[in-house]
Amino acid sequence: MTLTPAEIRRRTARTDWTALAAELDEHGSAPTEALLTPAECADLAALYEKPELFRTTVDLARHRFGSGEYRYFTHDLPAPVAALRAALYPRLLPVARDWAARLDRPAPWPGSLDEWLARCHAAGQDRSAQILLSYGPGDWNALHRDVFGELVFPLQVVIALDAYGTDYTGGEFLMLEQRPRAQSRGTANVLRQGHGLVFTTRDRPVRTRRGWSAGAMRHGVGTVRSGRRRTLGLVFHDAA
Numbered sequence: 077m078t079l080t081p082a083e084i085r086r087r088t089a090r091t092d093w094t095a096l097a098a099e100l101d102e103h104g105s106a107p108t109e110a111l112l113t114p115a116e117c118a119d120l121a122a123l124y125e126k127p128e129l130f131r132t133t134v135d136l137a138r139h140r141f142g143s144g145e146y147r148y149f150t151h152d153l154p155a156p157v158a159a160l161r162a163a164l165y166p167r168l169l170p171v172a173r174d175w176a177a178r179l180d181r182p183a184p185w186p187g188s189l190d191e192w193l194a195r196c197h198a199a200g201q202d203r204s205a206q207i208l209l210s211y212g213p214g215d216w217n218a219l220h221r222d223v224f225g226e227l228v229f230p231l232q233v234v235i236a237l238d239a240y241g242t243d244y245t246g247g248e249f250l251m252l253e254q255r256p257r258a259q260s261r262g263t264a265n266v267l268r269q270g271h272g273l274v275f276t277t278r279d280r281p282v283r284t285r286r287g288w289s290a291g292a293m294r295h296g297v298g299t300v301r302s303g304r305r306r307t308l309g310l311v312f313h314d315a316a
Contacts (some may be wrong), residue, residue: 081159105275112270144215178281201225207309217297224315237268244303
């Protein structure tokens with residue numbers, strides 16, 4: 077692939093990040109503008125067939141997490157994956173710090189992604205958490221959180237590599253919000269090929285009569301009805 081970091085930064089800048097932050101406040105998830113072309117999506121999806129790029133493969137059914145499979149990249153990330161992560165981190169950092177302030181929590185995230193990852197590694201979280209996920213008919217992913225240790229970045233991004241309605245049906249991205257003293261609220265998002273969906277890793281600030289409280293959230297994938305659904309998952313902390 078010839079996609080350069082400069083081009084990825086240019087595409088990342090197309091998103092209205094102020095509007096995205098407001099939507100994150102309201103729903104806990106929000107879409108970006110297109111980050112990848114269909115051809116670039118196909119190139120990234122094809123990496124799934126190169127096991128040497130990955131440190132491990134997870135069979136969801138074996139672990140009773142659902143059905144389907146995903147693979148964690150090694151730290152030697154393909155250049156577009158590394159560039160996407162580097163371009164998105166500074167865009168999400170103001171939201172992370174704002175949420176921490178509202179919840180009266182520490183905001184340990186420095187301005188540099190490399191510095192933040194060095195802190196993760198020093199704390200024993202030294203395994204790559206970047207993921208390629210692959211689902212076929214009947215596959216699904218249980219509601220969960222991608223928390224791999226004490227150090228957590230509160231936002232992450234999933235990028236659709238296949239086209240909904242053409243390459244696959246079903247497989248909506250699911251989020252469940254556990255609201256304080258109320259019934260849980262669920263949402264289903266159709267991912268657009270090449271676009272990112274920013275979503276909360278663990279919880280988000282929710283205004284209550286007593287001030288701000290942490291609204292716990294989990295995410296998953298609905299049952300794929302046909303075709304093949306592949307996504308790239310970008311996590312901004314590493315795993316223990």
